[in-house]
Amino acid sequence: MTLAVIILLALGGLALALAAPNFDERPTVLGGISGTIFGVTLLLGFAAMHESGVLYGAVQQGPLTGLAIVLLSLVGLLAAAGAAIRENGFAAGSGEVHALMMWGILGGVLLVGSAHLLMFFLGLELSAYSTYVLVGYDRDRRFGTEAAAKYLMLGAVGSALLLFGMALLYAETGSIAYAGIAAGLSAHPSALAVGGLALMLVGIGFKLAWVPFHAWAPDAYQGALPLMAGYLSVAPKTAVALGLAVMLTQAFGDAAGMVRGWITALAAVSVVLGSFWAMGQGDIKRLLAYSTIVHMGFLGMGLASGTLTGYVAVAYYLAAYIVTSLGMFFSLEALEAHGIASNLEAWKGLGRRNPMVGVLIAVFVLSLAGAPLLAGFLAKLYVFAALAQAGSWAALIVAVIMVIFGYFFYFRILTALFLEEPGEKPAVEVSATAISLMFILAAAVFVLGVWPSPLMQWLKTAVASLMI
């Protein structure tokens, strides 16, 4: 099934890219095809969870790969649907968007399933290249082009460092397969191996936007169309977080403890600095970029705990973040498509200008902030539980304090939505597609927040394979 998914995504992306020029006038057709393919791979993902073995010595089949296929296909499905929010398609053509997203998802699946560094790097680059293009997709936006250029160059630096780290590890252990590396690393690795691991973590941290490798994120989010920013905030993050979990348990062997210490430090710095940066923002996409940095920090804390509870918490966090973040960015997309810029000034009184949209956005914002009864709350709660269980009290205290600070900047959005006077601003209209999508995602946020048991059960069975 894993093989079928890989082939389907690769050929599907190719077909979409080839067909794209013929469908510029009817962009929804391609979205429909793309959505269908993702629907199929989503189902195949469930089947793939029951497989085992390694494909051609490179891609592991198993519950975790299945989980990655399911989550990433869900992202792809939602993003394909989200492309329909802009009814007239994108200025630069619509087909390529779907092709690029599909290849990006393929890269994500490969990097989670990889059994050695080469495949990991291949997956990471495949997933990254599509985002470079997507960020600058709207060529007419000056910001977008600038952001894409910066992102590409920084990404190149990140990839170079990652490759260099891999080379050092190979020099130390003589292997690029996970199992071989793990066998060659001790609890106190040599200076060479420490260098290799540190460089690799920088490359990975770059994708997860951990401070201080985060600097591309605010520009990229601000410059990209909201849909692309939304895709950027979930698809590569989901893949890389799961891939890192695999590496921590399978590739780093006895040195994993040291790497987890680094991750904790990076995560804590991300949570603290990200929150402070977010407070000063007036542009909502920049604010959400810092919000992503903070969220990835919380996620990193879960990863660093190194226990089953921690990995389950990470998986739940990813699921919760997918629905919340996509919902938020879809809202932005819907508003931008109708000429309402994504900044607090333009959002004044939005809750009164269109109560339905206001309430739905409030659900997403509250979930991001971690308000009870919503998915974001439980996500943080599970991570905190994992931290407490692992005895990481320092990280836990930092995290809890920063949750409170987080409310500062999330509530600035809510204040703008509901408390400030709309003044002379006109009423807000959004398309029915957008409202339906937002409603579905808000419902998902709520359901995950009040009835997490089935999902947790399922995630636990999928993630348990990590701990063997």
Next chain:
Amino acid sequence: MSYVELSYWIPLLPALGFAVLILFGRSLPGRLAGWLATGVMAVSAVLALGLLRDVALAAPHWDLAAIFSGQSESALLAPGSPDFPFRLEWNWLAIKGQAGIPLVIYVDALAAIVTAMVALASLFIHMFSIGYMWGEERYHTFFAFLQLFSAAMLAFVLAGNFFHSLLAWEVMGLMSYLLIGFLYKKKTAQQAQKKAFITTKLADLGFMIGLFWLYLLIGNFDLADLASEHTLALIPAGTAAVIGLLVFVASVGKSAQFPLHVWLLDAMEGPTPVSAMIHAATMVSAGVYLTARFYPLLIHGHALMVVAWVGAITALFAAVIAPAFADVKKILAWSTVSQLGYMFLGLGVFGWAAAMFHLVAHAFFKALLFLGSGSMIHGAKTQDIFEMNRLKKYMPWTYLTFLVGSLALMGIPPFAGFWSKDLVLHAAEEHAPILWLMGLTAAFFTAFYTTRLIVIAFHKPAMPSPWKAAAWTKGAPWLNLGPADAPPDPEPPQGHHPHESGFEMVTALVSLAILSIVVGLWGSPWADYGLLKLLYWGDAPEILPVGKLLSGYVIGTLVALSGIGLAWYWYAAGDPLKQRAPLWLTRALQRRLYIDEFYYKVVAALGQSPTYVLAFFDRWVIDGLVDLSGWLALVASSFLRYLQSGRFAVYAFYMLLGVLALYLGGIR
């Protein structure tokens, strides 16, 4: 598909009704919102009746003769179905294999009977409100609130888990706040809703503390588990008494028992259907129901005597005060307090089944009386019975149904209250004759004030109300009898002719009248104590052959008749306007024996003293910290902005710094 499997729809339907009405009610034309809510309740009521039928079929059957002779072992004719009491269970908060707090619906005979009672009473209250509330602002909101209230009460009754009982209990508290203050523009209504909420909330603390304490001891919240010998053995008797009494405090608050009865009278500021809902069928019954559920614990802790005394004192005290009032709803409010006292008295003297019988019977006839009073107010445009003008002539249906309710309340055979109250009194007589005497005295006053109400409102022509002229009715500003700044009650329109209420209202009244008669007969010896047998759980000293109860029946009837006779002699034969009681007594009764004033002056003052310290702490420490953290955050934020320069080279430099930091951190 049995009704048991559908039982979760009983509370769910009105909850959905609430959601629909609160979201879309505004766009429903005319009275559609009311009819929609009534329709939802009707479906719920049908399901509840189906549930009752299922339970009646599945419950064990008992031989009456063997129960009479006290041989409970041989009384069992046919054992119940193996899965009775019914139990539906869902996982909730079950995380990774831990048990969590299961969502349980537990249906035994008591739950089924009370569910049916709540659903039916609520149905007719909804129906009555269609006409009564028509023309009010926020018509649909009213029905939305009623729906959620019913849903919470039904969920409370069906919950098999005290944790969920507590949730539903709190929702009821909130809804009572919203409904009592429904006419939110009235200052008195605002004060009343606060008073009700704060009083009951204070009492709720007892529930929470007791419940969580219990959880520490037995490790679950399960309702059925509490009754098992095995669980009770885990709890020392002294602790059981304390926990039971803590929970009982919550019941005292919710059911407006002495000394926490103060909120109920002011709660009459709500629209009349609300009074029927809160003070007859649902919220006040919830307190009794809760105590009934903790009955095994109270027995285990030997704490029942407290319950009995609180009940008896309340029954007597409220019945004595009631004749001093002229507002029809306030008289009925005192009557509710008094009747609830009977129920606690019954529980306290081991008359569990009798108390539950009185609970069900009272719910119907008191809902009937409250709705009847609503119809009277609707027709006569005043709440003062002295200002009502021979309503018997103008409102024949209201009169007839009100009479049925009153006869039940007074305990005249063969109406409901007669059968149930007498069983309670008989149980009291066996255990504590002094409590029995108190109960009988209360019964005398009950008959007295009810007759007074009927005679003056229905039979006599309108007259200037002496209670409006009296100086003390205005009260002190801190006493919520009608503060100085409240607008005066409107005078009844001159030359106004009362009229009978509309179709929906009369239908609701007649239905409730019939129901109250039927329920009374179902539990009477004429029907072989059908209702009590259903509730029987192996030990019920109050189920006795008619022969043993006969003296009680005769005494009860005579007491009631003498109360009626006295009121008739004073008010029907004589002139109602002549003062019959000395001024100081009337004034003391009117001021509710100064209990409210005591709370306002002494308790409130005592309670307020620590707030000055806390206010200081809050202003200078908490606020200061919040301001400080906000200020720090802004300073940090504005400083950190400079790091985000937008230059590629700087960003790449950060990455290299990161590598270096990690490397140095790892190399050691």
